[in-house]
Amino acid sequence: MSADEQSSQSTIQSVGAELAAIRQAQNMSVNDVAYRLKLTPRQITAIEQDDFASLGPIFSRGFVRNYARLLQLDPQPFLDAMQAAPVNPVEALAIHDEQIALTGSLSRHWLKLSLLALLIVIALPLAVYQWLRADDAPKAASPAHNAAPLASPPAPKIAPAPAAPAVEPPTPAQPAPPVSVAVPPTAPPVSIAVPPTAPATQAEGSGHIQINFKQDAWVQITDASKRRLTSRIYRAGETAQLTGEAPFRAIIGNAANVSMTYNGKPVTLTPRPGTTVAHLTIE
DSSP, rough: HHHHHHHHHOOSHHHHHHHHHHHHHTTTTTTHHHHHTTHHHHHHHHHHTHHHHOOOHHHHHHHHHHHEEEEEEEEOHHHHHHSSSSSHHHHHHHHHHHHHHHHHHHHHHHHHOOOOOOOOHHHHHHHHHHHHHHHHHHHHHHHHHGGGGGGOOOOOOOOOOOOOOOOOOOOOSOOSSOOOOOOOOOOOOOOOOOOOOOOOOOOTTEEEEEEEEEEEEEEEETTTTTTEEEEEOOTTTTTEEEEESSEEEESSSGGGGGGEEEEEEEEEOOOOTTOOOEEEEEE
């Protein structure tokens, strides 16, 4: 090592103070240096205060080297002075403690997130199961509820016909002149009016359609379940009897020569303008 280098190294008592003094001599601010070195002002202040522990030993040497070159100085004496400076064990221990505290905080944070995710995984399937059970309960009770109206009423009891009164034969008379005996006429047969069997109760929502045709006409009718009740051409004089679940959708061709009733009530068939076809919904 030359005498000049020994002299330069011996005069550098504080790397940060030396760099700060030369910076001020060149009329540069901390922000100017931070901008040109792509660092933050806090990092430049740490260098000038010899706080290399907060920057890390490897990064701080690179920062000092670039700082010295920015000031057009030889960086080697500054690096040698940094190497010769003693390391403060208290600061190193403090940095180590901060790292441990940071790690513990992150661990607690991830533990909370893990517990929250576990609760969601358990609660979500239970909620879906309860929702599906509640949705299926009304469907299971529906068939029993709907089957009651379809039961046929009991057949009416027919009272037996009263027996015809017995006619006692006349007592034979003593021999006498022939006498004409008036025998009452035989009782006419008793006519028992049997009431007609009560028709089955009409299912709720069902209806009866009757169509009479004065001329040939095409008809298509579907019920509420989209079941096609008829789709054909009827001839003049025919009558169609249809039963299904309302509402009905009907298309009637040659509507002017067709008459319709729904549950005994007449239905108006109005063709669309410019056509002979009527489209209607029967409820």
